[in-house]
Amino acid sequence: MRLVVAGSPAAAVPTLRRLAASEHEIAAVLTRPATPQGRKRVLTPTPVAQVAEELGLPVIEAARVDDEVTARIAELDVDLGVIVAYGALLRRAALDAPRHGWVNLHFSDLPQYRGAAPVQRAVMAGDTRTAATVFQLVEALDAGPVYASDPFDIDPEATSGEVLxxxxxxxxxxxARVVDGIAAGTAVATEQSGEPTLAPKLTIEDGRIDFSAPAAVVHARLRGVTPEPGAYAHLGETRVKLLRSSRVPGGAGDPAPSLAPGALAVQGGGLLVGTADDPLVLTEVQPAGKKPMDAAAWARGLGELDGKVLA
Incomplete structure (x- = not known):
């Protein structure tokens, strides 16, 4: 089949590469425009645009799929559209442009976690399993019938970035399996069943860590908001990014001290922080204006920890 592939971030790159290596033809790649990146604000194409150029594929850059972009897709005479995290909605005319419409790769077991942040919300919730789901794109949010849903186990120590x-x-x-099935006429889509849940985009406030919650909840949230929007807390007036944590292994070495929520202590070369129940180990932090560093080394630089609290 002739395909148009739409996507923008790194999460869409594996699908683009997989389809480019298949027997199908990619007529064009649709992605969002280049944006200023880094301290020098260098205009940088999306990861998908960079890989499309590497593969020699035509690129359409557009912040939204308006009438002009829809007309360009229609002119390509494509059989199917494939979309992975493009970052904009498609209206009815665009959905109807390919002969077989569009399929979307979504990173949840639909109808759970419909929306922009399914992996982050699943990790934040402490889920241990999710799914990679391919469904027929419709105008309603992530509501189309499902062609395939492959289960995926969530590593209990992985950040949402690593899971994604x-x-x-x-x-x-x-x-690729679904695209092959549509080409062969054997693919069957089944309507979603069950009560939908939503996974809205995260905000900066979602990254603020509340140490008055139990350790499992704190650890899950820290993992879920990493790398974006990023976990943080304040030590006095100083904002500290919390890059990685781990649960204290039960029964290993000296028993973990009892710490008030947010209180700090160094034990066995690691930095502990108190929660509503057991302490967590903070393993990597980034103080304001500094580079990421070992959390215990940062704590040693603070001097006496009594009375110092992350909040």
Whole structure:
């Protein structure tokens, strides 16, 4: 089949590469425009645009799929559209432009976690399993019938960024299988069933860590908001990014001290922080204006920790 592939971030790259290596033809790649990046604000194409150029594929850059972009897609005479995290909604005319419409790779077990942040919300909730789901795109949010849903186990120590990267690789095979099935006329889509839940985009406030919650909840939130929007807390007036944590292994070495929520202590070369129950180990932090560093080394630089509290 002739395909148009739409996507923008790194999570869409494995699917693009997988389809480019298949027997199908990619007529064009649709992605969002280049944006200023870094301290020098260098205009930088999306990861998908960079890989499309590497592969020699035509690129359409557009912040939204308006009438002009829809007309360009229609002129391509494509059989199917494939979309992975493009970052904009498609209206009815655009959905109807390919002969078989569009399929979307979504990183949840639909109808759970419909929306922009399914992996982050699943990790924040402490879920241990999710799925890479390919469904027929419709005008309603992530509501179309499902062609395939492959289960995916969530590593209990992985950040949402790490989970998403792994799911993007696994999901590329799911997409390819569905595209092959549509080409062969054997693919069957089934309407979603069950009560939908939503996964709205995270805000900066979602990254603020509340140490008055139990350790499992704190650890899940820290993992879920990493790398974006990023976990943080304040030590006095200083904002500290919290890059990685781990649960204290039960029964290993000296028993963990009892710490008030947010209170700090160094034990066995690691930095502990109190929660509503057991302490967590903070393993990597980034103080304001500094580079990421070992959390225990940062704590040693603070001097006496009594009375110092992350909040």
């Amino acid at each position: 990267a792994a799911m993007a690789e696994a999901g590329a095979d799911t997409v």
